[in-house]
Amino acid sequence: MNSKSKYLYIGIFLSGLLLSESVNADKLNIDTLLINGQVYTGTSDQPQALDIAICGSEICGLFPSQNNQITAKNIIDATGKIVSPGFIDPHTHTLAELYSKDKNHNLNYLTQGVTTVVNGNDGEGPVDIVNTAKKLEANGIGTNVALLVGHGSIREQVMGRAQRFASKAELNEMSTLLSTAMQAGALGLSTGLYYVPGSFANTEEVVTLAKVASKYNGIYDTHLRDESTFNIGFIAALEEAINIAKMADIHLHLAHIKALGVDVWGQSKMAIEKIETAQAKGVSISADQYPWLASGTKLHSAVMPKWVMADSQHAFFERLNDKSLAQQLYSEIKENIRRRGGPESLLITAFKDTELVGLNLAQIAHKRAIDPVSASIQLVQEGEVRVASFNMSEADVENFMRQPWVVTSSDGTNGHPRKYASFAQKYQKYVQEKSILTLAQFINQSSSKTADILNIKDRGKLQEGFKADIIIFEASKFKANANFATWNKYSSGIDYVFVNGELVISESNYLNKLAGKFVR
CATH class of the missing domain: 2.30.40.10 (Urease, subunit C, domain 1)
Known part of the structure; x- marks a missing residue:
């Protein structure tokens, strides 16, 4: 035959x-x-x-x-050519573009084959889902968008950036805000327990809110409290997340799963065993992953102790310049830089002083004739600094990628090629070059499996009655063009893209159509 x-x-x-x-x-x-x-x-x-x-x-x-x-x-x-469901990215930071008038096409995602993006990850994003959805659709958007409700956003709205546990009254107020958001169509609750202010919450606070999301069949999406050895450790943070899911009776989704930093390289095996043991006991767990060895975050989040950032930016800067805290700060920042692989591994990817973009922390310290810790303290006070942190091992990345419960994501942020090329990079490197996944596995783990995790009922599959989010590409031509030297180059090889049945890319040309919708 x-x-x-x-x-x-x-x-x-x-x-x-x-x-x-x-x-x-x-x-x-x-x-x-x-x-x-x-x-x-x-x-x-x-x-x-x-x-x-x-x-x-x-x-x-x-x-x-x-x-x-x-x-x-x-x-x-x-x-x-290959005909596939449009890809669904469960972890993006695209609201700024979608709100804008010049980048609301989300073309950097459409050219990766992504037709639906999720926002509100890492405990961030809007609390008011109704008004957010109305504004996005009124503005016109190039991709579909779904929203998680950020625990950090809710917490900050109720109690600011206070470094303490929530009171019963504050928890009730947060629960009410979350209930309203879930009724408005949010996918679930997201936490960024590594970030301020989420890092100040105890497990019980998160369980209380996860139970609210569970009532509405929502998910619990989490940036773990620790992906390295910054506080409780990677495996302990994973155990905390599993316990939250058990106690709240909710599906656990692990954001951008990774073993971050030299201290935890090789722990992917133990993490997978813990997850699969929990799954065997009835805990519903999934994860997403971007296909890069470098993570991306803001410099203050990467190396500054959490206690320094409590309350307000003014208080943060005051502590950085408090001579009585200088010795403690120096020691803790130095250790955090070490955990991320040293100052050479921290590449500046976005900063108002463009001459420093493309240099690593060691080079900037040398340029300023100071040590890397002092350079870090200076930089975070001069403006928002984004860094790519080269701190993952290829073996761990591949171990996680092989798991059938791990789907594709980007966690796209400015300065990092993952924003323009994660799906193409995964296809090119791990399907075509290394054969870690088959083409079918890559497609399924970029579409239907993601839709199932997020409880999106009518997207992610080519099936009668489903929304016509469809892509067509030639197997040999789909590739990533962005890299760490040029992070914002569109991927190539996607010939046709349909969003809600409307052709928005034809013969690789964008047709200036905004066909995206809010996805409940």
């Missing part, structure tokens, strides 16, 4: 994916028909020979290829 016949046979055999026999395709008002492609439905492990019909915003049929009976207003011939 040749490959063409094989695909046709598979397409006919899997009748559950096809239109019911009672439906006459000729009577459908088909806007666009995608023909002759190698179709990955988001759940299949092999390509299928199917033609896909789009009616309005939805997929209205899948038919065996070479069915010449079907007519449509527009036909796209995908011969020799």
Whole structure:
């Protein structure tokens, strides 16, 4: 059996994916028909020979290829190309662009094949989901967007950046805000327990709020309290997250899973064992991951002790310049720099002084004739500094990537190529070059599995009645062009992109259409 016949046979055999026999395709008002492609439905492990019909915003049929009976207003011939569900990125920081008038197309994601992005991760983002969704849709957005509710945002709204546990009254107020957000369509609760002010919360506070999200079938998405040895340690932080999920009876989703820093390299094996043991006992757990060896964050988050940043920026800067704290600060900052691989591993990726962008902390310290700790203290007071922190081992990245419960994400931030190229990078390096994943695994873990984790019911699969978020690309041409020297270059190779049934990229050209919607 040749490959063409094989695909046709598979397409006919899997009748559950096809239109019911009672439906006459000729009577459908088909806007666009995608023909002759190698179709990955988001759940299949092999390509299928199917033609896909789009009616309005939805997929209205899948038919065996070479069915010449079907007519449509527009036909796209995908011969020799992959047809896939649009990818879903469960961890982005794209609200600033989506609110803007010049980058709200989210083209850096569309050119990666991403048609839906999630915001509100790491405990951040808006608390008022209703007004946020209204503003985004009124503004026009290039991708669909879904929202998590940030624990840090709720906490700051109720009690500022106070370095203490919440009172019962404050917890009640936070619970009310979260309930309102969940009713408005939020996906769940996110925490950034490594970051201020989330780092000041105890486990009980998070459990109380996770129980609220659970009532609405939401998820618990968390940036762990520690991915290294900054406070309680990576494995202990993972255990805390699992215990929260158990006590709140909620699905646990581990944001950008990693073993960060030389102290915890090799702990991916132990982490996977703990997760799988918990899963075997009935705890629902998943994770996402970006395919880079460098993480990205703000310099103050990377190396400054959390206690220094409490209360306000004014208080933060006062402590940095308090001579009575100088010895303690120096010691703790020096140790945090060591944990991240030393000053050479901290690359400045975004800063108002553009002459320093592209230099590492060691180089800046040398340039200023001071030590790296003193350079850090100076820099964080001069403006927001973003850094790429080269602190992961390839073996750990690959161990996590092989797990069927780990999906693709970007955690995209300015200065880091992950914002422009994570999905293309994962495909190019780990599917094509290293064969860590098959093409089907990569697609499924970038689409349907992500939708299932987030409880998004009508996206992520090529299935009748689902929203027509569809991409078409040539396997040999999909590639990342961004790197740490030039972080903001669009990926290439995505030929066609449909968002809610509307063609927004055609023959690799953006059509200036804003077809995205708020996803509840």
